[in-house]
Amino acid sequence: MRSNSRFAVKSVGAHAKFAQQLIENIDGTLAAPLRTVSTHRNILASLLSWELDLTCMAVLKGRTKSKKNGSKAYTDSTLLGMPLFHVNGLLAVLLASYRKQRKVVAMYKWDPMRAVELVEREKIISFVGTPAMTGDIMLAAQDTGHDVGSLLAVGGGGAARAESQVKGLDDTFKNAKPGTAWGMTETNSIGTSIVGDDYLSRPSSSGRVSAVLELGVVDDGGNFLPSGERGELLIRGTSVIHKYWERPDSIDDFLEDGWFRTGDIAYIDKEGFLYVVDRLKQIIIRGGENIGCSEVESALAGYPSIIEACVYGVPDERLGEEVAATIYADNQVDVAALQESLKSKLANFKIPKYVRISETPLARIASGKIDKKSIQKEHVLELDTKRLRTIPELSTRKRKSGTILYCT
Numbered sequence: 001m002r003s004n005s006r007f008a009v010k011s012v013g014a015h016a017k018f019a020q021q022l023i024e025n026i027d028g029t030l031a032a033p034l035r036t037v038s039t040h041r042n043i044l045a046s047l048l049s050w051e052l053d054l055t056c057m058a059v060l061k062g063r064t065k066s067k068k069n070g071s072k073a074y075t076d077s078t079l080l081g082m083p084l085f086h087v088n089g090l091l092a093v094l095l096a097s098y099r100k101q102r103k104v105v106a107m108y109k110w111d112p113m114r115a116v117e118l119v120e121r122e123k124i125i126s127f128v129g130t131p132a133m134t135g136d137i138m139l140a141a142q143d144t145g146h147d148v149g150s151l152l153a154v155g156g157g158g159a160a161r162a163e164s165q166v167k168g169l170d171d172t173f174k175n176a177k178p179g180t181a182w183g184m185t186e187t188n189s190i191g192t193s194i195v196g197d198d199y200l201s202r203p204s205s206s207g208r209v210s211a212v213l214e215l216g217v218v219d220d221g222g223n224f225l226p227s228g229e230r231g232e233l234l235i236r237g238t239s240v241i242h243k244y245w246e247r248p249d250s251i252d253d254f255l256e257d258g259w260f261r262t263g264d265i266a267y268i269d270k271e272g273f274l275y276v277v278d279r280l281k282q283i284i285i286r287g288g289e290n291i292g293c294s295e296v297e298s299a300l301a302g303y304p305s306i307i308e309a310c311v312y313g314v315p316d317e318r319l320g321e322e323v324a325a326t327i328y329a330d331n332q333v334d335v336a337a338l339q340e341s342l343k344s345k346l347a348n349f350k351i352p353k354y355v356r357i358s359e360t361p362l363a364r365i366a367s368g369k370i371d372k373k374s375i376q377k378e379h380v381l382e383l384d385t386k387r388l389r390t391i392p393e394l395s396t397r398k399r400k401s402g403t404i405l406y407c408t
Contacts, residue, residue, distance in 0.1 A: 020037055020038070020039055022036075022037075022038040022043065023035050023036065023037055023038075023245050024036050024038070024085065024087060024090075024185050034244045034245075034247060034250065035244060035245035035246070035247070036185050036186055036241045036244060036245070037241055037242070037243050037244065037245050038188055038241055039241075039242075041238060042188050042238065042239050042240070042241060043091065043095070043188055043239075045188070045212070045237070045238035045239040046091055046187070046188035046189060046190045046239040047091065047095060047096060047099055049190050049210050049211070049212045049213070049237075049239060050092070050096060050190060050210075051099065052210075052211055052212065053193065053210050053211055056211060057195070061196070074123040074125050074150050075102075075103060075123065075125075076100060076101075076102035076103065076125060076126075077102055077103035077104070077105060077122060077123065077124050077125055077126070078093055078097060078102060078103070078104055078105070078124065078125070078126045078127065078128070079105050079107070079115060079118060079119060079122075079124045079126075079127045080093050080094060080104050080105065080106040080107060081107045081110050081115060081127070081129055081133055082110075082128070082129060082130070082133070082367075082368070083366065083367065083368075085366070085367075086158075086367045086368070087183070087184075087185045087188065087189040088128060088157050088158060088183075088189055091188055091189045091190075092128055092155075092157070092181075092189050093128055103122075105118055105122050105124060110133060110136075110368075112133075112136035112137050112139070112140035113140050113144065115127075115136075115137050115140065116137060116140045116141050116144055116146040116148060117146060119137075119146065119148045119150065119151060120146045120147045120148065120150075123150040124150055124151060125150055125151060125152045125153070126151070126152060126153040126154075126155070127151060127153070127154050127155070128154075128155035128156065128157065129155075129156065129368075130156065130157065130158040130159060130367075130368040130369065131156060131158070131159050131160070131161040131162070131165060132308075132364070132368055132370075133368060134154055134156055134161070134165065134169060135161075135165050135168075137154075138165070138168050138169055138172045138173075141172050141173070142172055148172075148173055148176075149174060149175050150175075151173050151175060151176040152175055152176055152177065153176055153177050153179060153195070154169050154173055154176045154177075154178050154179070155179045155180065155181065155195075156178075156179065156180035156181065157180060157181045157182070157183060157189070158367065158368060158369060159369060159370075160180075160204065160206070160276065160294060160298075161180060161203070162298060162301040162302070163203040163204065163298070163302070164301065164302060166178055166199060166200065166203040167200070167203070170200060177195050177196040177199075178195070178196075178199055178200070179193065179194060179195030179196065179199055180193070180194060180195075180199060180206065180207070181193040181194070181206065181207060182206035182207065182274060182276060184235075184262060186240060186241050186260060186262075187213070187235060187237075187239050187240050187241075187260075188239045188240075188241070190210050190213065190239050191206075191209065191210065191213065191235060192206045192207040192208055192209050192210065192215075192274045193206075193207040193208070193210070194206065194207025194208065194273070195207075198273075202273055204275060204298075205269075205273045205274060205275050206273075206274045206275065206276050207273060207274060208272045208273060208274070209272070209274065210237070212237055212238065212239075213235060213236070213237035213239065213240075214235070214236050214237060215233065215234065215235055215268060215274065216233075216234040216235075216236075216259065217229065217230070217231040217232065217233055217234070217266060217267060217268060218231050218232055218234060219231045219232075222255075225267075227267070227268055227269055227270045228267055228268075228269060228270065229267055230265055230266065230267045230277055231265070231266075231267070232261060232262070232263070232264070232265060232266075232280065233262045233264040233265070233266040233274075233276070234255070234259045234260065234261060234262065235259070235260050235262055236257070236258040236259045236260060237258075240258070240260050241260075242254065263279055263280050264276050264277075264278070264279055264280070265277045265278045265279065265280060265283070265292070276294075277292050277294065277295070278292035278293060278294050278295070279293075282294065282312075282372075284311075284312070284313035284321050284322075284323055285313070285320055285321055286313070286316075286319050286320065286321050286322060286323060286349055287318075287319040287320065287349070288320075289349055291313075291323060291349070291350050293311040293312060293372075294311075295346070295350070296309075296311040296323065296325065296346065296350055296351075296352065297309045297310065297311045297325075299342055299345040299346050300325060300327060300338075300342070300352075302345070303333075303338055303341060303342075304331075305329040305330050305331040305332075305333060306327050306328070306329045306333065307328050307329055307330055307361075308327065308328040308361060308362045308370065309325055309326075309327045309328075310325065310326045310327075310362055310370050310372055310375050310376075311323065311324070311325045311352065312324060312325075312372055312375070312376040312379075313376075314354060314376070314379060314380050314383055315380065322353045322354065323349075323350060323351065323352045323353055323354075324352055324353065324354040324355070324356070324376075324379055324383075325352040325354070325355050325356070326355075326356045326357075326358055326362060326375050326379060327355065327356070327357055327358065328357075328358045328359075328360065328361055328362050329357065333357060335355045335357075338355065339351050339352070339355070354379070354383060356379050356382070362375060363375060
């Protein structure tokens, strides 16, 4: 399916005419780091596209100050809590603020308690953060009682929110419209967006495509799929980069006619709303069955007391991979009870066989995303150690290089 084709601005392959302005690292949650090369044209297209989208939204929805029309008129201001090496922090918050001439209150590092203090003191009206950050500030607002009534918008990006957080944001920030967006470093942050009632009624959606971009979903053969069918998500437009820095091996990501392979598995419904199901490299293949990590993570996030969940595959001799998870909870979790409860939400083969409970918040990379790669590596190592301890052989075995000890 090609979405929004009437308004598509095709990438014309004239990037050489525009000076390279920015090289950004993409964090290595899945593979070796990449460096995107953005031109002045890419970045200006992104900034101007947001303004166009917001203007169109205001016209279509009506220019309301808040969801309840009860907030005071405060100076346009935003809280910058995301790092500037993150495309959302740099473009969606900082550079967009230059265009809007709005006040930016920048935090040295993320601290949710400090964030709600700043919202109250500076009368901040908008905030954009990862799901972890918006969850943090929501809980801080609930715990401290700070006046956060000036907030009119709480945006998101970087990952999907749990549906419970979407409702929690709406309940906690009485004057704010919750929203989220999908974009990439490769698209200079812009892509799709969803806000307000649309988001509350479709909390698992990433929204509709920007007016000057075009989306497509293709099968393994590169054929465009109709609405509702899942495949790899493609995107094209003037904000999309044309190459990675010194990575000729990535040329296959840049297709003919300006299409870019996002590596996301997604579908677009008949109303044009995008649903990102998973990443191509975040699929567990268990006995030939594909399991999306995000689907399992969403089910885990709905269990009482679980704050964070990270799902991945671990090697299995018979099935190839088995489903595993690391969770962080604020109360003790009975793993057997958890697995039993998941049967109402997931097929049996999708329920994690191995569940590891962390006593501290899950590890994150610098951009704020959960460090799935390191968590998976640690869990695999633990499982391998346990297997060695249960090998029904002699407690010691001699080798030329020394002695291996097995705990029996």
